[in-house]
Amino acid sequence: MKEAKISPSVVRRLPIYLRHVQDLLDAGIDTVSSKEMGAKLDLNPAQIRKDLAYFGEFGRKGVGYEVEYLARKLEQILHLDQQIRVALVGVGHLGMALSNYTRFQNERITIAGLYDQDPKKMNMQVGKLRVKPLLKIEEDAKTIGFQIGIIAVPAFSAQEVCDVMIRCGIRVILNFAPSSLKVPANIHVRSTDMTTELQSLAYYISE
Amino acid sequence: MKEAKISPSVVRRLPIYLRHVQDLLDAGIDTVSSKEMGAKLDLNPAQIRKDLAYFGEFGRKGVGYEVEYLARKLEQILHLDQQIRVALVGVGHLGMALSNYTRFQNERITIAGLYDQDPKKMNMQVGKLRVKPLLKIEEDAKTIGFQIGIIAVPAFSAQEVCDVMIRCGIRVILNFAPSSLKVPANIHVRSTDMTTELQSLAYYISE
DNA sequence: TAGATTGTTAATCGATTAACAATC
DNA sequence: TAGATTGTTAATCGATTAACAATC
Numbered sequence: 001m002k003e004a005k006i007s008p009s010v011v012r013r014l015p016i017y018l019r020h021v022q023d024l025l026d027a028g029i030d031t032v033s034s035k036e037m038g039a040k041l042d043l044n045p046a047q048i049r050k051d052l053a054y055f056g057e058f059g060r061k062g063v064g065y066e067v068e069y070l071a072r073k074l075e076q077i078l079h080l081d082q083q084i085r086v087a088l089v090g091v092g093h094l095g096m097a098l099s100n101y102t103r104f105q106n107e108r109i110t111i112a113g114l115y116d117q118d119p120k121k122m123n124m125q126v127g128k129l130r131v132k133p134l135l136k137i138e139e140d141a142k143t144i145g146f147q148i149g150i151i152a153v154p155a156f157s158a159q160e161v162c163d164v165m166i167r168c169g170i171r172v173i174l175n176f177a178p179s180s181l182k183v184p185a186n187i188h189v190r191s192t193d194m195t196t197e198l199q200s201l202a203y204y205i206s207e
Numbered sequence: 208m209k210e211a212k213i214s215p216s217v218v219r220r221l222p223i224y225l226r227h228v229q230d231l232l233d234a235g236i237d238t239v240s241s242k243e244m245g246a247k248l249d250l251n252p253a254q255i256r257k258d259l260a261y262f263g264e265f266g267r268k269g270v271g272y273e274v275e276y277l278a279r280k281l282e283q284i285l286h287l288d289q290q291i292r293v294a295l296v297g298v299g300h301l302g303m304a305l306s307n308y309t310r311f312q313n314e315r316i317t318i319a320g321l322y323d324q325d326p327k328k329m330n331m332q333v334g335k336l337r338v339k340p341l342l343k344i345e346e347d348a349k350t351i352g353f354q355i356g357i358i359a360v361p362a363f364s365a366q367e368v369c370d371v372m373i374r375c376g377i378r379v380i381l382n383f384a385p386s387s388l389k390v391p392a393n394i395h396v397r398s399t400d401m402t403t404e405l406q407s408l409a410y411y412i413s414e
Numbered sequence: 415t416a417g418a419t420t421g422t423t424a425a426t427c428g429a430t431t432a433a434c435a436a437t438c
Numbered sequence: 439t440a441g442a443t444t445g446t447t448a449a450t451c452g453a454t455t456a457a458c459a460a461t462c
Binding site for chain 3: 240241242252253256257259260264265266267268269270271272
C-alpha cells in the first residue's frame with residue numbers, strides 16, 4: 001500500500017471523497033460517477049478520477065464507482081479502518097472543542113490522552129479522560145502508543161510540545177498554534193490556525 | 208489598493224509574514240532580510256520577496272525590510288488597520304473557543320454578534336455578548352455591518368446558515384463545518400474543518 | 415568601494431484540466 | 439449495439455525557485 005509518492009493536495013482531498021461516499025451510502029445510493037461527485041463537491045471530474053487512480057482501479061468503465069467499495073477503499077488508504085489513538089496537548093477552549101468532538105470517523109479516531117501544563121487543569125475530567133501533566137505523555141506513549149499528536153497550546157509553547165511529542169515517537173502532528181514548527185524530515189506536521197485563516201480572509205473584505 | 212489579481216496562496220502567506228514582523232517588532236529588531244525571514248518561516252526568500260512585491264516596493268536593496276514599515280503595510284493590505292466585525296453562528300465548543308479567542312489582531316477583529324438555533328443557548332452570556340436566535344442576524348447586520356461571517360454549526364445546517372449570511376450582505380465567510388458550500392461567484396468562502404484535517408493526516412501514519 | 419539584498423525576469427517544477435482510447 | 443464513463447496521456451495552467459541587474 002505504499003504508493004509512489006502522493007502529493008499533499010491529493011491526500012487532502014481523500015477525506016472529502018470519503019465523506020461524500022459515506023453520505024451516498026447512508027442515502028442508499030450504490031453507484032456514483034466522477035461527474036456526479038464533481039458537481040456535488042465542486043471539483044473537476046478528471047481530478048477525482050486521477051486522484052483515485054493513484055491507489056488502484058476502483059471504478060468500472062461506463063458505470064462509475066460502487067459506493068460501498070469506494071468507501072471501504074478510502075478508509076483503508078487513510079488508515080481509518082484501524083484504531084487511531086491521538087494525544088491532545090492543551091485543554092483550553094479549542095482543546096475542549098476537539099475532545100468533545102468524538103464523532104470523528106466512526107469513533108475509529110479517538111483522543112486517548114489529554115495533557116496540559118496548567119496546574120489548575122490537572123485531573124480535570126473531560127469525557128472519559130482526565131487531564132494529566134505534559135510530563136506524563138512520554139510514559140503513556142509507551143503503553144498507549146499514540147499515532148497522532150494534536151497541539152492546541154499557545155504559540156509560545158508549541159515548539160516545546162512538538163519536541164516532546166517527537167521524543168514520544170509520535171511522527172504525525174496537527175498543530176493549531178500559530179507558529180512554524182521545526183521538525184526532522186521524517187516527521188509529518190500540518191499547521192492550521194483560526195487566527196491566520198481569519199486574517200487572510202480579511203484581505204477579501206471591501207470597505 | 209486593488210491589485211491585479213493576487214493568488215490565494217500568496218494571500219494565505221501574508222498573515223504569516225505579519226505575525227513574524229510583529230514578533231521582530233516586539234523584540235526590538237528594526238530591519239530584516241528575506242533570507243532571515245525565510246530561514247525562520249521555512250520559506251524560500253525569493254518567494255517572500257515576490258509575494259511582497261505584488262503590493263509595492265517595501266524593501267531597500269542591500270539593506271532589507273524596515274520591520275515597522277512592513278508591519279504597517281501588511282496590516283493595510285489585510286485591512287487589519289480598520290475595525291472588522293464578525294458574525295459567529297454556532298455557539299458549540301468550537302464557537303466558544305473562537306469567541307473567547309478575542310486576541311485576534313490587536314482586537315481589531317472583533318466578534319460582534321453570536322447566533323445559534325438551539326433554544327437552550329438563547330441569551331446565554333459569552334464575554335460581552337449574548338447569544339441570539341439566527342433570525343436576528345439579518346436585523347443586526349443592518350445596524351452593525353458585519354464584514355465576515357463564521358460558520359461553526361454542524362454540517363447539516365451549514366448551507367442554510369451560509370445562505371442567511373449572504374442575504375445579510377456578508378461577502379466573506381469562514382466555514383468550519385465539513386461541507387462544500389454553494390455560493391455565488393462574488394462571495395468568498397474558505398472552508399476548513401478539524402475532522403478533515405485529522406483524517407487526511409491519518410494517511411501518513413505507518414502502522 | 416565592496417558586500418548585501420532587493421525587485422523582477424526566466425526557468426523549473428508541480429498540479430489541474432482536456433482529450434480520448436478502452437471497455438462496461 | 440449505442441451510450442456512458444473510466445483510467446491515463448498530453449496539454450495547460452499556475453506556483454515556486456533560480457538567477458541577476460540594479461542599487462543601497
